[in-house]
Each structure stands twice: as structure tokens, then as C-alpha cells.
Amino acid sequence: MALKNQYLIDLLQTVKKRNPGEPEFIQAVTEVFETLQPVVEKRPDLVKAGVLDRLVEPERQIMFRVPWVDDNGNVQVNRGFRVQFNSAIGPYKGGIRLHPSVYLGIIKFLGFEQVFKNSLTTLPMGGAKGGSDFDPKGKSDAEVMRFCQSFMTELCKHIGADCDVPAGDIGTGGREIGFMFGQYKRLRNEFTGVLTGKGLTYGGSLARTEATGYGLCYFTKEMLAANGKSFEGKTVVISGSGNVAIYATEKATSFGAKVVALSDSNGYIYDKNGVDLACIKQLKEVERKRIKEYISTHPTAEYHEGCSGIWTIPCDIALPCATQNEINKESAEALVKNGCFAVAEGANMPSTPEAIEVYLKNGLLYGPAKAANAGGVATSGLEMSQNSERLSWTFEEVDKKLHDIMVSIFKACDSAAKEYGMAGNYMAGANIAGFLKVAEAMKAQGCV
Ligand code: NDP
Numbered sequence: 001m002a003l004k005n006q007y008l009i010d011l012l013q014t015v016k017k018r019n020p021g022e023p024e025f026i027q028a029v030t031e032v033f034e035t036l037q038p039v040v041e042k043r044p045d046l047v048k049a050g051v052l053d054r055l056v057e058p059e060r061q062i063m064f065r066v067p068w069v070d071d072n073g074n075v076q077v078n079r080g081f082r083v084q085f086n087s088a089i090g091p092y093k094g095g096i097r098l099h100p101s102v103y104l105g106i107i108k109f110l111g112f113e114q115v116f117k118n119s120l121t122t123l124p125m126g127g128a129k130g131g132s133d134f135d136p137k138g139k140s141d142a143e144v145m146r147f148c149q150s151f152m153t154e155l156c157k158h159i160g161a162d163c164d165v166p167a168g169d170i171g172t173g174g175r176e177i178g179f180m181f182g183q184y185k186r187l188r189n190e191f192t193g194v195l196t197g198k199g200l201t202y203g204g205s206l207a208r209t210e211a212t213g214y215g216l217c218y219f220t221k222e223m224l225a226a227n228g229k230s231f232e233g234k235t236v237v238i239s240g241s242g243n244v245a246i247y248a249t250e251k252a253t254s255f256g257a258k259v260v261a262l263s264d265s266n267g268y269i270y271d272k273n274g275v276d277l278a279c280i281k282q283l284k285e286v287e288r289k290r291i292k293e294y295i296s297t298h299p300t301a302e303y304h305e306g307c308s309g310i311w312t313i314p315c316d317i318a319l320p321c322a323t324q325n326e327i328n329k330e331s332a333e334a335l336v337k338n339g340c341f342a343v344a345e346g347a348n349m350p351s352t353p354e355a356i357e358v359y360l361k362n363g364l365l366y367g368p369a370k371a372a373n374a375g376g377v378a379t380s381g382l383e384m385s386q387n388s389e390r391l392s393w394t395f396e397e398v399d400k401k402l403h404d405i406m407v408s409i410f411k412a413c414d415s416a417a418k419e420y421g422m423a424g425n426y427m428a429g430a431n432i433a434g435f436l437k438v439a440e441a442m443k444a445q446g447c448v
């Protein structure tokens, strides 16, 4: 979709000039601008209030040194980030990514996406993201702890239960959240819900671990049903084998689908019989091993080096759950050629703009990340509610709320797309519905 609105063309130019060397951030802003064109035309009041000019500039960006000592006694230095993007509808909220590819542009794209995603959840949460170029892979528990403590020693000055509530993302799971929470509590001498994704013994919510993957499948089920389709009997390819991929596999399987492939950053496995999830959980959640090990106990499965080949496996439904831009035009075309009819995104921005064009041109059902993977942060919101009332809800209660939120997100995307003349384009629907709530709040609060 080309940008035709002059105001948005000019603003995008300013964003490009002001944020050089950050292609992922520009990519995220461009996609949102393209789909907001009819809103900008219909709502000059929002343009006049400078809502978009303000929305593309983070409220606050924090960058800091994270020094720590490795097991050999050597000093290591990483860089830490927290981008507090928008607090119009609630305290800043969003995950922390620990991966060597992290730099300011990645955190800004994720923070920008988070603003719309959190708005779609219907819960009162603003958008933020944080992280570091630290790589937890291959580090001992003690090294991870020392890194997390150093990271939190600075971060604790900028966050709080009513101000900014970080959580997990790539490389940040229960272990890392535990170390960060412990350090926050020690430094601030307060036990509050300052992080989500906490362990169940110290304020975590049941179903938060499962929430992003389950939520992705609840959203996808709704999208399929609205188009006369279902998971039942379908072949599904899922990339990644981390938190999101594992619980998406579990839920898709419970809905009657067969998940035949999973991956990590080295390669992918293809198991025609359907992947053995218990084995994957043991390898990935307990032993922290590579996915390649799967074939040593499953000799009929295949292992292939490299990530992109996974999209050449014939499937009905593709659920990318690894990382940004993992499906390019070529991979999207391979999916279409093999008869795939739906793509729903567990990862953030896993499809390049060219890949999305291929989906839309070929009439695939496309569930965009900021709607389809919102179940994780929605359940983080539910964890915040439980922490505030100092009560914990049952798994069934949280799961039911998650389910209902995902259904409401699908409905919001569907009806916004219809209202703005783009029926069936859930990407446009997600951007418009997510935007409007934040925009009304920003306008109401004046020029801040
Ligand atoms: P994990 O760290 O648990 O798992 C990440 C998975 O993706 C691993 O299998 C990892 O392989 C693979 N991966 C990561 N980076 C790359 C890369 N550059 N190239 C290829 N594969 C890669 O993270 P999550 O499952 O939590 O996150 C996955 C995606 O879902 C991310 O995009 C995240 O932003 C998004 N997301 C997560 C939510 C959550 O609640 N956790 C909520 C909403 C979205 P390896 O182990 O080899 O690195």
C-alpha cells in the first residue's frame, strides 16, 4: 500500500531523518502510516492535535552501561536500553529482549508496536520495550544472574509498578525475570508487581507462561472461523522453539491440528508425524539444548541447517514465532505455492513488507503480530491486576479472560477494517483500532 497522504509522507520523511540507521523502526512506522491514511482523512482533529507527530517520538529513551564479571573473572560490558514510548492510556508496559542483535532501533520498533498492541488488549497499559545486547546463550546461571543484577541496578531508577512494568521477550524467561525481580526488591526495599512473568511463588500469574502461544491460537481460531475454516485436521508450521512457539504448538495441537516443524536460530526440524512436544520442552525449557538434538531420539524426523527453509514445508497454516523479518517475499511465495491459506504472527514483525504484500495479494488470512500475539501482554496486565489486589486467580479464570480478550481483539480488527473500507485486512484493522484509543487519550490530555 503506497503512502498518498501528503501530511503522512512529510511526517515519515521527518521520522527517517530523525532516526537514521534504524530500518526496523522505520519499517514499523511505515506500515502503520500506510494503513492509517483513511483515519487521517476522516479525523483532521487528531492531526491538528499533533497526535501522530507526538506518537512517533518516544516519551523517554534510556541507554546505560551494564558491566558484569564473567566466570573467569573478566569484566564484560553490555549496553542496556529502555524506551518508554507512550503512556497515554496507562503505565509503560513491555518486555525486555536479551539478544546480541539488540540495538536502539530494535527496541524502538518493538516499543512502537507495543503501544498499539497494548491498546488492543482493552487493558490500561502504555507501550515500552527494553533490552540489551547480552547473549544468555552459553552463559552459566551465575553469569546470567550477575548480568541481570547489574542491568536492574540502573533500570530500577526508571521503572515501578505504577510507572513502567517490564516483562519477558527473546532471551528473557522465568530465570531472568526472577534475578531482576530479586535485585529490584533488594535495591528499592519494596515488594511490588514491578515485573510480570514472575514465578508462581512470588506473585506471578498462572497461564502467563502459556499466554502468548495460547492467545495466538485463540486469535487464529477466531480468524479462521470468521472465514469458514478451522484448525481441525490442518498441517501447521511454527518457527522458533522458545516460549511462544512451544505454547502455540500445544494449543494448535489441542485444536486438532498437526504441527510438523519447529526451529531455532541454527536450523529446523521436520517431523511428518507431528512434533513430540514433551521432547521439545525437555530440550528447550529444561536442558537449554539445540533443536538439532531432537533427531537423535526421533530418527524419522529430519533436521536442516538454516532458518528460512522451514517455509518451504507444505502447510495449511504458518505461525512465525521466532523473530523480526523471518519471512521474506521468497518465503511468502513458497508458502502460497504450497497451499498455505493463513499466516498469524506470534513473533513481532516477522513478515517483511514484501511478504505481507504477497499474503494480501493472494487472499491469505493474515493475523498481524500486534493483534495475534497480544495475549502475552494481556495476561501480563492480568498479572498486574492480581498483584494490585494481592490475590491470585485460578488457571481457568486467567485462561478464560485471555480467551475473551483475544476474541475481542479479533472483533476490533475485523470491524475497524470494515468501517474504514478494508474488510478482511486485519493488519489495517489492528493499526486503526489500536491507534484510535491512544489518539483519543492523547488528544484529551493536551499537548504533553
Ligand atoms: P524465546 O527466547 O523463548 O525464543 C525465541 C526463539 O526464536 C528461539 O527458538 C530462538 O532460537 C529463535 N530466534 C531468536 N532470534 C532469532 C534469530 N535472530 N534468528 C532465528 N531464530 C531466532 O523468545 P519468545 O518465544 O518469548 O519470543 C519469540 C518472539 O515472540 C519474539 O519476536 C518476541 O518478541 C515475540 N513475543 C513474545 C512474547 C512473550 O510473551 N514472550 C509476547 C509477544 C511476542 P535460539 O534459541 O537459537 O536463539
Ligand code: 2IT
Pocket (backbone or CB within 6 Å): 093, 094, 095, 096, 117, 165, 166, 167, 168, 169, 170, 196, 348, 373, 374, 376, 377, 378, 380
Ligand atoms: O512483545 C510482547 O508483547 C512481549 N514481549 C510481552 C510484554 C509483556 O509486558 O508481557
